[in-house]
Amino acid sequence: MSGAAVGVGRKGVDWRGMGALSSGHLFTDVNQGAVAALIPFLVAERGISLAAAGALVLAATVSSSVVQPLFGVFSDKRPIPALMPLGLLVAGAGISLVGVVESYAVIFSLIVLSGVGVAAFHPEAARYANYVSGPRRAQGMSFFSVGGNAGFALGPALTTPLVLAFGLSGTLFLVLPALLMSLVLFRELPRLSTFRPEPVGGGASPERPVGRGVTFGEWFAFWRMIGVVVIRSFVYFGLVSFLALYYVQVLGESEALGNTAVTVMLACGAVGTLVLGRLADRVGRRAVLAGTMLAAGPLLYAFTLVAGSAPVLAMGFLGLIGAALIGTFGVTVVMGQEYLPERIGLAAGITMGLSIGVGGVGATSLGLFADSFGLSNTLLLLAALPALGLLLTLTLPKRAPKGGGR
Template sequence: MQQNHSRYIYLLSAGHLFTDMNQGALPAILPFLIAAYHFNYAQVATLVLASTVVSSIIQPVFGNLADKTPRPWMMAIGVLLAGTGMAAAGFLSDFRLLFLSIMISGIGVAAFHPEGARMANKVSGDKKGTGVSIFSFGGNAGFAVGPILATASISLFGLRGTAVLAVPCVLMAITILSQIRKMDQAPPEQSRSEMIPEKPAEPDRWVPFTLLSLLLFGRSIVFCGLNTFLPLFFIQVLQQSESTGSALLSFYFAIGAASTLIGGRLGDRFGFVRITRIGFTLFLPVMAALAITRTLVPAVLLLIPVAFALYSPSSLTVVLGQKYLPNRMGLASGITLGLSVSIGGMMAPLLGNLADNFGLMAAIYAITAISIIPAVMSYTLSNEDKREKAVQNSHSLKN
């Protein structure tokens, strides 16, 4: 990344953080809503549906719109809606209005991601793995920050403390709007004679993109399953306290966020497909080792390779999707960042039903088995690194 454009990737990462912070805050807000208004579990599940599945499913729609006519200002609208929609939740007692406000927050999340990922690709220059990993790190950090900020705000100010969530989002929306014009200028990482046109001449390749999507569907089920059952594994199987289970989940998230950054840099150096294959191939044995572990210290240590293997390819798969669909980067971003996540969310209740009927370890073993899908699918991916080198060599010969 060129020095004068690298600061924009950090701005986009901050926007990603404040956007996804609201999705991370919702699980922390729900217990307060239940206590205040006595909602049942079905209603709570409906609110989660309004936030996650709605936002995930419509992200490709926003991505398709971004491909037809880029709308970078949608990033500002997205972070604004995400924050104000979730902030309003603490002021509403009517379930229908509450559902609407949380759905508006989810729509904001959906609006931000495709344009944000497209712009992250653009301002990253020739270090796209590193740049998009920084962008992805912001989202991971947002999920971690959201519950902390929401809980602290409600504890201090009551349920209406959710208003605090709107403050950073409003400020970030204003900041993004003030920088859009400069950010939207193409980064000068190459001389004019070597500039690659913003709209690539090469065609979209749907077969490798479909294979990548199947990989991401498998990864999403594993990701959502671990988020749900990892604390319960430490509490019920390893006999730890609820606070220890929560703390270890935060530890896992922190390792995952750091691994996203590391994976981006490794991808730029050694190749996106190679690091993706290594990550998902490594995940299967370390997850299996965690599943059969019955003592605390080895289980905690295994969280490090488990998180690294699952998170290190995450930004690389986004860039690969954009490379496979160079003329539809917004759509590619919407699917890789949004729609694929909803698959895991929809499968999580099935894993829960499995745990209810056959015990928690049945769900853990199922997650381990499902991790075979991304491991196998990673070896079907088209190797973009070799392809791009061949293209570059052909251009050099012509010049």
């Protein structure tokens, strides 16, 4: 079957290709999730300070997120599909060796190496997730994003039992899933390489010939959309960091209930990702993004009102908050690729990497705010921020390029 026949003119997502890409995303992001799980063990057994432990988390964030646009630029100039399995393998190898070395400098270097592998995987994988999605780009990219969300959550669940059973050297086992999945991706590369992008606003058409470059207006729209992503990431990381603590210190509940609340939010976010991806293909990307920004603030404020008196209702609000905040991760990746149709690797690197990383690093400043004004006011601040995201979203162009992007 020809590349044109495989990649263009399909009515929906090629699920074999998307299954391989989303699974690769899962096993890549397992290594990111493993870093946080390793920190307590490294502090206890390697004697590193809390400041040094924080530096490891920052190193993982910067190397895996902030570096992604550089790989995106490289991918746009010369696509190298092999970066997907190679990036996954490097990510797994780096994190697997962390537990068997003693030197802090070597541990730091291995975490950076693993992060670079993560960064190498994402832009190229997002490119092919776009290709195999056909005209259903939001649906396909949402499925791709769920793989990453699941991997990040699975990282601690895999790492902690291994370290408890075998000591820090148990991290060596983490190379096995990376190795197996990289072999699967290597086997799928010939088929994935036959896919071509569906014609969109930046595809070959009389209105927009390939190679005409990106206009100032497209860049301006793209960066406004990135502003929305940063705000969303700020709220998301703020809740992940302080929600369980809010249950303990403000509501007087147990740590177990606080962690359950975070799990409910994340699990509903995964469901929301799949639902909102399909919805975005039908009613438009901007409409879905605006709707979630409109809903997130009131939902979070409502949660603060009922959390102490109606715990079940509060969990319901958290589920909706998770769906609103996390559910548009895939949608915004597609929006970025449609705003920069000839720079889809760079768009993915910034949307999935840089902007989320900046939001995560910026959210650490919430700790200073919480120390000064308390956790209750911190959640109220987080509830106010989506309003700014909504205003930015409403300035975005309402586009309808070929293939269903809006």
